Amino acid sequence: IANNNNDGLHTLLEEVHYADVAEIIEELYIEEAIYLIKLLDSDITSDVITELDEDTREKVLKGLSSKEIAEEIDELDTDDAADIIAELPEDQKEEVISHIEDLEHAKEIVELLKYDENTAGGLMAKELVKVNENWNVLTCVKEMRAQAEEVTRVHSIYVVDEHDKLKGRLSLKDLLTTSTKTAIKDVFIKKVDSVNVNDKGEEVARIMQKYDLEAIPVVDEIGRLVGRITIDDIVDVIKEEAEKDYQMAAGISQDVEADDTIWELTKARLPWLVLALFGGFISVSVLGGFDDAMGNFPELFFFTPLIAAMAGNVGVQSSAIIVQGLANDSLRGSLWKRLLKEVLLSLFNGFVLAILLMSAGMYFLGFDFKVGLTVAISLISVIIIASLIGTFVPIILDKRNIDPALATGPFITTSNDIFGILIYFLIAKMILGF
Amino acid sequence: IANNNNDGLHTLLEEVHYADVAEIIEELYIEEAIYLIKLLDSDITSDVITELDEDTREKVLKGLSSKEIAEEIDELDTDDAADIIAELPEDQKEEVISHIEDLEHAKEIVELLKYDENTAGGLMAKELVKVNENWNVLTCVKEMRAQAEEVTRVHSIYVVDEHDKLKGRLSLKDLLTTSTKTAIKDVFIKKVDSVNVNDKGEEVARIMQKYDLEAIPVVDEIGRLVGRITIDDIVDVIKEEAEKDYQMAAGISQDVEADDTIWELTKARLPWLVLALFGGFISVSVLGGFDDAMGNFPELFFFTPLIAAMAGNVGVQSSAIIVQGLANDSLRGSLWKRLLKEVLLSLFNGFVLAILLMSAGMYFLGFDFKVGLTVAISLISVIIIASLIGTFVPIILDKRNIDPALATGPFITTSNDIFGILIYFLIAKMILGF
Numbered sequence: 001i002a003n004n005n006n007d008g009l010h011t012l013l014e015e016v017h018y019a020d021v022a023e024i025i026e027e028l029y030i031e032e033a034i035y036l037i038k039l040l041d042s043d044i045t046s047d048v049i050t051e052l053d054e055d056t057r058e059k060v061l062k063g064l065s066s067k068e069i070a071e072e073i074d075e076l077d078t079d080d081a082a083d084i085i086a087e088l089p090e091d092q093k094e095e096v097i098s099h100i101e102d103l104e105h106a107k108e109i110v111e112l113l114k115y116d117e118n119t120a121g122g123l124m125a126k127e128l129v130k131v132n133e134n135w136n137v138l139t140c141v142k143e144m145r146a147q148a149e150e151v152t153r154v155h156s157i158y159v160v161d162e163h164d165k166l167k168g169r170l171s172l173k174d175l176l177t178t179s180t181k182t183a184i185k186d187v188f189i190k191k192v193d194s195v196n197v198n199d200k201g202e203e204v205a206r207i208m209q210k211y212d213l214e215a216i217p218v219v220d221e222i223g224r225l226v227g228r229i230t231i232d233d234i235v236d237v238i239k240e241e242a243e244k245d246y247q248m249a250a251g252i253s254q255d256v257e258a259d260d261t262i263w264e265l266t267k268a269r270l271p272w273l274v275l276a277l278f279g280g281f282i283s284v285s286v287l288g289g290f291d292d293a294m295g296n297f298p299e300l301f302f303f304t305p306l307i308a309a310m311a312g313n314v315g316v317q318s319s320a321i322i323v324q325g326l327a328n329d330s331l332r333g334s335l336w337k338r339l340l341k342e343v344l345l346s347l348f349n350g351f352v353l354a355i356l357l358m359s360a361g362m363y364f365l366g367f368d369f370k371v372g373l374t375v376a377i378s379l380i381s382v383i384i385i386a387s388l389i390g391t392f393v394p395i396i397l398d399k400r401n402i403d404p405a406l407a408t409g410p411f412i413t414t415s416n417d418i419f420g421i422l423i424y425f426l427i428a429k430m431i432l433g434f
Numbered sequence: 435i436a437n438n439n440n441d442g443l444h445t446l447l448e449e450v451h452y453a454d455v456a457e458i459i460e461e462l463y464i465e466e467a468i469y470l471i472k473l474l475d476s477d478i479t480s481d482v483i484t485e486l487d488e489d490t491r492e493k494v495l496k497g498l499s500s501k502e503i504a505e506e507i508d509e510l511d512t513d514d515a516a517d518i519i520a521e522l523p524e525d526q527k528e529e530v531i532s533h534i535e536d537l538e539h540a541k542e543i544v545e546l547l548k549y550d551e552n553t554a555g556g557l558m559a560k561e562l563v564k565v566n567e568n569w570n571v572l573t574c575v576k577e578m579r580a581q582a583e584e585v586t587r588v589h590s591i592y593v594v595d596e597h598d599k600l601k602g603r604l605s606l607k608d609l610l611t612t613s614t615k616t617a618i619k620d621v622f623i624k625k626v627d628s629v630n631v632n633d634k635g636e637e638v639a640r641i642m643q644k645y646d647l648e649a650i651p652v653v654d655e656i657g658r659l660v661g662r663i664t665i666d667d668i669v670d671v672i673k674e675e676a677e678k679d680y681q682m683a684a685g686i687s688q689d690v691e692a693d694d695t696i697w698e699l700t701k702a703r704l705p706w707l708v709l710a711l712f713g714g715f716i717s718v719s720v721l722g723g724f725d726d727a728m729g730n731f732p733e734l735f736f737f738t739p740l741i742a743a744m745a746g747n748v749g750v751q752s753s754a755i756i757v758q759g760l761a762n763d764s765l766r767g768s769l770w771k772r773l774l775k776e777v778l779l780s781l782f783n784g785f786v787l788a789i790l791l792m793s794a795g796m797y798f799l800g801f802d803f804k805v806g807l808t809v810a811i812s813l814i815s816v817i818i819i820a821s822l823i824g825t826f827v828p829i830i831l832d833k834r835n836i837d838p839a840l841a842t843g844p845f846i847t848t849s850n851d852i853f854g855i856l857i858y859f860l861i862a863k864m865i866l867g868f
Contacts, residue, residue: 250754280740306714
């Protein structure tokens with residue numbers, strides 16, 4: 001469509017929501033996408049650009065001049081604007097900022113660029129509605145109307161003192177139902193949750209979820225109101241957090257997507273595989289140390305992958321439950337009680353699996369009773385040890401302020417493989433005596 | 435504290451946010467919790483009860499009479515009220531509903547109970563602000579004030595016709611800035627996103643995220659406005675969705691928490707372990723089929739856990755990326771291109787790992803060149819096959835409308851173990867000829 005220069009395209013896309021336009025652009029060739037962005041008005045395209053995938057956005061912005069980018073930025077809320085400028089190459093940042101027409105807007109964006117993107121400061125927008133505690137309702141409504149022009153969604157009205165310090169909040173509802181001469185001092189709600197600019201994104205997410213907030217004001221070190229964070233930005237934080245844990249559990253160390261380049265995917269995946277390979281070497285050496293057994297009990301070696309797999313699976317299960325518990329802050333009770341519970345759980349699961357294994361192994365594969373018993377006892381022991389490692393390691397990491405999600409995935413499967421095989425052959429040696 | 439009956443407790447807890455009270459209650463013995471709930475007013479405790487963990491809530495509600503539960507319900511929004519009633523035993527439900535004082539409220543709750551909890555109908559609340567398109571701004575503001583009493587947060591004002599059919603929405607901002615005599619017909623926004631009562635929760639989450647909505651109206655089959663869903667309920671859906679995928683990847687089939695009973699944890703974990711055990715049996719048989727090799731090449735058997743582990747890790751990595759891509763609806767391009775990319779990626783990773791393996795294996799473990807080469811070639815082949823299985827299976831499952839997350843975790847590691855070992859020994863047989 002984009003090849004035949006159309007004015008109809010213009011009117012066609014004006015009716016469509018920007019998120020849908022962004023989806024269409026993702027499907028186009030990059031030249032077509034840039035052509036389309038230049039064709040449309042920047043009050044539409046600015047939102048489209050924020051919705052684009054990071055890779056596509058980078059390419060599209062390369063096709064625009066600094067002045068054109070500044071025009072898009074002019075239309076955006078400060079938080080989205082700062083995010084886009086942060087992605088630009090260092091030398092282009094200043095050029096784009098210097099082209100922003102609204103100087104107040106530019107100043108606010110520059111201020112936001114100071115903050116780390118994973119902190120409350122990096123998430124917040126400068127757009128908010130605030131009133132002075134010394135005003136009355138009438139002044140307040142007038143001021144609010146002016147401020148509300150800039151703000152897409154109002155949520156809460158924040159009340160500050162003459163030094164801009166956050167004092168409380170005002171509900172729209174109360175404002176609608178109070179006489180216009182009442183002083184704000186007398187009607188505002190003095191309790192208001194707030195976060196500090198330096199608080200971590202996850203912490204903000206936790207607070208907003210716990211108290212079911214849709215927006216939260218952000219204050220600086222001395223309590224001055226500097227911005228606010230809305231729930232839609234927090235939804236992204238929550239999603240990324242959950243996805244990161246999942247990727248870690250799968251042995252992927254960076255935030256990659258299926259459509260990233262082979263090189264980026266390799267960077268995220270190969271380190272874990274190298275780790276697993278070295279773990280594998282250790283298990284090779286362990287097995288090599290028990291080669292006396294090969295003469296009399298070759299069957300033992302057939303069972304090593306089974307034992308290793310069970311150890312890995314149990315470890316991943318245990319660690320996943322702990323990691324989620326830590327992420328949701330829902331772990332209660334003492335460590336010892338937790339470990340005892342894991343032992344009981346593993347004993348029970350282990351017995352069921354051992355009975356299945358013995359009956360099936362002896363019936364279908366015709367192993368003798370002693371070998372079957374050895375494998376069965378090893379299986380129970382391995383399951384218990386694996387579940388203890390899976391429970392213990394993430395808790396220890398968390399206590400040392402290391403992300404416990406590290407302990408899931410390849411790390412836990414590899415170490416459980418090694419321990420599993422070692423325990424298996426030690427038990428076999430004791431019982432069968434080779 | 436709770437043992438010495440205190441009136442001070444009352445004033446102490448009145449100042450605390452209900453989410454914090456809920457946290458305190460989780461830490462108490464159940465008798466103390468019930469004592470505390472009875473002590474406090476139901477306008478506080480109703481919110482506390484919704485914040486409690488499901489298990490704790492069940493126990494607390496058992497300690498209250500149907501009349502006491504109904505008093506709590508009276509204070510709640512319809513969606514939270516319906517959720518709590520849905521958790522009660524069948525025979526108690528009607529009794530509690532009959533005790534609700536506000537008959538309109540009771541009627542709305544009964545209506546919500548009809549819907550499946552995973553649909554838009556199950557998520558929505560009946561509380562909303564709606565105005566008739568034939569009113570003028572003044573009538574509208576008056577009506578709104580009355581309705582707003584019932585609604586915690588207003589978000590949007592929905593515009594309906596005389597048959598209650600959803601026609602559009604009205605922004606508070608526009609309402610504040612228009613003359614009071616204007617007809618609603620002339621100011622409302624005719625475009626409004628809405629979902630159907632029968633739409634799935636995930637679908638609602640996808641729409642609200644895509645369009646950055648904070649509330650969405652819900653309509654029935656013939657377009658009548660029946661409720662609205664707010665973003666805080668959707669945050670829970672998004673979190674549950676991500677956690678479910680993670681748990682599936684870890685081989686946990688139900689939504690369990692670390693503090694659930696051993697029996698519940700077993701139900702969620704044991705089936706996957708049984709699956710892995712049977713997979714393990716197959717690999718035992720495969721290995722048993724190659725026992726001729728044991729005489730001349732015992733080293734081959736030492737490498738089986740390494741090969742199996744690499745196959746498992748690669749498979750989990752590939753499938754996790756695909757499952758996340760499917761969940762975020764971000765997979766584009768053809769299946770063949772995707773598979774080709776996986777092959778190239780695996781070839782590259784495989785080569786790096788194979789070189790590491792050969793040099794380390796020959797240098798440290800002193801294997802001869804032919805065995806080292808065999809293991810290295812097998813490793814590359816196994817990685818390619820494992821990544822193809824990891825990519826292909828979730829896509830196929832998704833096409834057949836089965837949750838692709840099923841294909842991660844134990845399922846993929848087990849099948850990749852088997853294929854990995856089989857391919858390894860087949861290649862070894864070809865090269866070494868035993």
